[in-house]
Amino acid sequence: MLALLLSILSNHAEEKPLGWLDHHLEKIENDFSRNRFYFAFSGACRHFDKEHALDLSESDLDSISGMAPGFTIDNRTADHVARTILLLALAEKDQDFFLEVLRALLGAADIREAVVLYSSLPLFPHPEELVSLAREGTRTNVVDIFDAIALDNPFPAAHFENDGWNQMVLKALFMGRPLYRIQGIDTRANxxxxxxxxxxxxxxxxxxxxxxxxxxxxxxxxxxxxxxxxxxxxxxxxxxxxxxxxxxxxxxxxxxxxxxxxxxxxxxxxxxxxxxxxxxxxxxxxxxxxx
Amino acid sequence: MKFLDSHVHMVSRTTDDYQRMASAGVAAIIEPSFWQGQPRTHVGTFQDYFNSLIGFERFRASQFGIRHYCTIGLNPKEANNERLADEVMEILPLYICKEGVVGIGEIGFDDQSAAEEKYLRLQAQMALEADLPIQIHTPHRDKKTGTTRTMDVLEDVGVPPSKVVIDHNNEETVKEVLGRGYWAAFTIYPHTKLGNERMIEIMREFGGERIIIDSAADWGISDALAVPKTAALMKEAGVTLDAIETVSYRNPLKAYGQSGQLKEADWAETEGIDPTDLFEGNTLLRGGQDIGKAMSGEDLVIS
Missing domain, CATH: 1.10.220 (Annexin V; domain 1)
Known part of the structure; x- marks a missing residue:
C-alpha cells in the first residue's frame, strides 16, 4: 500500500515536497529518530498542499480498494496522503514501538492529524491492538474526527465488538451523521x-x-x-x-x-x-x- | 485598520475580550506558551496546555472571526524544575512543526539560572533545526543584563537575529536589541511593563523599523485591547498611519511569517464577524474604520 500511495501522490505533487518525503522515508528505514519522525508527520502540511482534495482517477481509487477493501483516500488532500505514507513506513517497525509512537501522535494530534491517524487504522498490522484507540476516538464531539472513524472506514465493522459498534451507530445519529456511509451498517445490525x-x-x-x-x-x-x-x-x-x-x-x-x-x-x-x-x-x- | 497582536495569552481571557478585540479590528493573534501562574507538576498538564493552544483556543478565537496562532516552548521559569523540564523537552518535537505554530516561544531567562540557560540553548538549537522563528521573553529583574545574555546565547548557537523577536523591551534595552539585528517587541502592559505614552516616545526616537507592539494580556491586570488602544493614542499624538500599521500589524506579520504558517490571506479571505451578530444593539465600530473613533469611549492611556 505504501508504494501504491506514493506512486499516486507523485502524480499529484511537486518535485520538492516529494523529495522531502523521500528523504524522510529513507531516514525512517535506515536512521530512525523519533523527533525527526514527529517533525515529518506534523510538518507534512508545510510541504504538501493542504487545501485541495486530490483529483484521483477511478483506476487509482480501484487499485486502492483492491488492496485494502473499504479504505479510500477519495476527497483527501496531498498532505493527508503524505502523512498516511509516513505512518505506513512507521508501521514496518517493531509492533510495540509502532504502537507507542502512534499513541504519542494521537495524544498530541490536532484535528487534521487525528483525521489521518483514524482513517489510516485499517492499513495497520495487529488491528486488535488498535480497537481501544479507535473506540476512544469515537467519544469525540469533533465531527471531522468522529467521521474519520465512523464513515467510509472499514475498521469498526471489522473489529468493534457489538457494544462499541452499537454506541458508534447511535452516536452517529446523535451527531446527525449519514448512516449509509458507515461500512457494514447492514451486516453488523443486531x-x-x-x-x-x-x-x-x-x-x-x-x-x-x-x-x-x-x-x-x-x-x-x-x-x-x-x-x-x-x-x-x-x-x-x-x-x-x-x-x-x-x-x-x-x-x-x-x-x-x-x-x-x-x-x-x-x-x-x-x-x-x-x-x-x-x-x-x-x-x-x-x-x-x-x- | 487591522491589528495583529503577536503576544496574548487568550487561555486566561474571557469571550468579552474576544468580542472587544474583534470589534476593535484585531484580525489575528499569536499565543505564546508560558507559565500559568500556578507551577505545573506533571508533563501531562503541559501536554494538555499545548493541545489547547493548537485545538480549543484556536476554535474559540475562530468563533469571533479572529485567527489564532501560537508558539510552543518551555518557559524559563519552569525550566528550573529540571526533571519536569526534561520531560517537556521530549514532547516539544510533537508540536513545533504543526499547522499554525509560528515559532518556538516564549523562551529566555527569568532568574537567569544555569538551568534556564541550558533549556534556552537546547530550544534555540531545536528552532534552528526546524527552521522556526523564536519568541524571546526577557526577564523582569535585571532586564538589561538578561537581554544581553540572551542574545549572546542565541548567537553562540548560531541563530540568525532576523528570525528572533526579543519581547518586553524598554528604553534601556531597545538600542542594543535593534543594533544587533533583532526584532524588538514592546509589551504595553499596565504597572509592570511599558505604558503606551512611553511607547510613543520610543517610536519618536527609533522609528518603526523592526519594532512591534503587543499586549501580553494574561491572567494578571492587563489589557487585551492594548494594541488598538496604543494605535489610537499614537494617531492622536500625530504618529503616521503608516508607522502605526508597521508596528502593530506588518512587522509581526513579517517576523512570524518566516515560519510559513502565517500569511495575510489566512484572514483576508474570511470576512470576520459583524459585531451585531454577537450582541444586539452594539454600536462598537469594527476595524477598517477610523481607529480613533473605534476606540472612542475607551480610556486610551495605559500606564
Missing part, C-alpha cells in the same frame, strides 16, 4: 441495536423532534411488535424520506407479513425498490445532499 434505536426514536418523538429515516435501516431485520408499530407511524409521516424508509423496511425479506398493514401506503415505492432505484444507500445519499 437486536440490541435495533431496540436502542427504537427507544431513541420514541424519545425524539416524545420531545417533538424529527427522527432520521436512516435510523430504521439497522432495525429492518429485527422487526418486533414495537418496531412494527413504529414503522406504521413512519409510513404515515410527511417528511422527506420517511415513507421511503418505511417501504425499505417493508421490503426486507422477513417483513412482508409482519408489516402487512402498511402495504398499501408503501406500495408506490415497491417498484422503485425492486428495480434498484430506491435503496438505503440512495435514500441516505439524497438525505445527506438535501440536509
Amino acid at each position: 437486536g440490541t441495536l435495533a431496540t436502542a434505536l427504537a427507544n431513541y426514536a420514541h424519545e425524539r418523538w416524545a420531545a417533538g423532534r424529527p427522527v432520521s429515516p436512516e435510523l430504521w435501516r439497522p432495525c429492518a431485520g429485527f422487526v418486533d411488535e414495537t418496531i412494527a408499530t413504529d414503522i406504521a407511524r413512519v409510513a404515515a409521516t410527511e417528511a422527506p424520506g420517511q415513507k421511503e424508509a418505511a417501504a425499505l423496511v417493508y421490503a426486507h425479506p422477513s417483513n412482508a407479513e409482519k408489516l402487512a398493514e402498511i402495504k398499501e401506503s408503501v406500495e408506490p415505492f415497491l417498484k422503485e425498490i425492486e428495480n434498484g432505484n430506491l435503496t438505503w444507500d440512495t435514500l441516505g445519499n439524497s438525505l445527506e445532499k438535501d440536509g
Whole structure:
C-alpha cells in the first residue's frame, strides 16, 4: 500500500515536497529518530498542499480498494496522503514501538492529524491492538474526527465488538451523521441495536423532534411488535424520506407479513425498490445532499 | 485598520475580550506558551496546555472571526524544575512543526539560572533545526543584563537575529536589541511593563523599523485591547498611519511569517464577524474604520 500511495501522490505533487518525503522515508528505514519522525508527520502540511482534495482517477481509487477493501483516500488532500505514507513506513517497525509512537501522535494530534491517524487504522498490522484507540476516538464531539472513524472506514465493522459498534451507530445519529456511509451498517445490525434505536426514536418523538429515516435501516431485520408499530407511524409521516424508509423496511425479506398493514401506503415505492432505484444507500445519499 | 497582536495569552481571557478585540479590528493573534501562574507538576498538564493552544483556543478565537496562532516552548521559569523540564523537552518535537505554530516561544531567562540557560540553548538549537522563528521573553529583574545574555546565547548557537523577536523591551534595552539585528517587541502592559505614552516616545526616537507592539494580556491586570488602544493614542499624538500599521500589524506579520504558517490571506479571505451578530444593539465600530473613533469611549492611556 505504501508504494501504491506514493506512486499516486507523485502524480499529484511537486518535485520538492516529494523529495522531502523521500528523504524522510529513507531516514525512517535506515536512521530512525523519533523527533525527526514527529517533525515529518506534523510538518507534512508545510510541504504538501493542504487545501485541495486530490483529483484521483477511478483506476487509482480501484487499485486502492483492491488492496485494502473499504479504505479510500477519495476527497483527501496531498498532505493527508503524505502523512498516511509516513505512518505506513512507521508501521514496518517493531509492533510495540509502532504502537507507542502512534499513541504519542494521537495524544498530541490536532484535528487534521487525528483525521489521518483514524482513517489510516485499517492499513495497520495487529488491528486488535488498535480497537481501544479507535473506540476512544469515537467519544469525540469533533465531527471531522468522529467521521474519520465512523464513515467510509472499514475498521469498526471489522473489529468493534457489538457494544462499541452499537454506541458508534447511535452516536452517529446523535451527531446527525449519514448512516449509509458507515461500512457494514447492514451486516453488523443486531437486536440490541435495533431496540436502542427504537427507544431513541420514541424519545425524539416524545420531545417533538424529527427522527432520521436512516435510523430504521439497522432495525429492518429485527422487526418486533414495537418496531412494527413504529414503522406504521413512519409510513404515515410527511417528511422527506420517511415513507421511503418505511417501504425499505417493508421490503426486507422477513417483513412482508409482519408489516402487512402498511402495504398499501408503501406500495408506490415497491417498484422503485425492486428495480434498484430506491435503496438505503440512495435514500441516505439524497438525505445527506438535501440536509 | 487591522491589528495583529503577536503576544496574548487568550487561555486566561474571557469571550468579552474576544468580542472587544474583534470589534476593535484585531484580525489575528499569536499565543505564546508560558507559565500559568500556578507551577505545573506533571508533563501531562503541559501536554494538555499545548493541545489547547493548537485545538480549543484556536476554535474559540475562530468563533469571533479572529485567527489564532501560537508558539510552543518551555518557559524559563519552569525550566528550573529540571526533571519536569526534561520531560517537556521530549514532547516539544510533537508540536513545533504543526499547522499554525509560528515559532518556538516564549523562551529566555527569568532568574537567569544555569538551568534556564541550558533549556534556552537546547530550544534555540531545536528552532534552528526546524527552521522556526523564536519568541524571546526577557526577564523582569535585571532586564538589561538578561537581554544581553540572551542574545549572546542565541548567537553562540548560531541563530540568525532576523528570525528572533526579543519581547518586553524598554528604553534601556531597545538600542542594543535593534543594533544587533533583532526584532524588538514592546509589551504595553499596565504597572509592570511599558505604558503606551512611553511607547510613543520610543517610536519618536527609533522609528518603526523592526519594532512591534503587543499586549501580553494574561491572567494578571492587563489589557487585551492594548494594541488598538496604543494605535489610537499614537494617531492622536500625530504618529503616521503608516508607522502605526508597521508596528502593530506588518512587522509581526513579517517576523512570524518566516515560519510559513502565517500569511495575510489566512484572514483576508474570511470576512470576520459583524459585531451585531454577537450582541444586539452594539454600536462598537469594527476595524477598517477610523481607529480613533473605534476606540472612542475607551480610556486610551495605559500606564
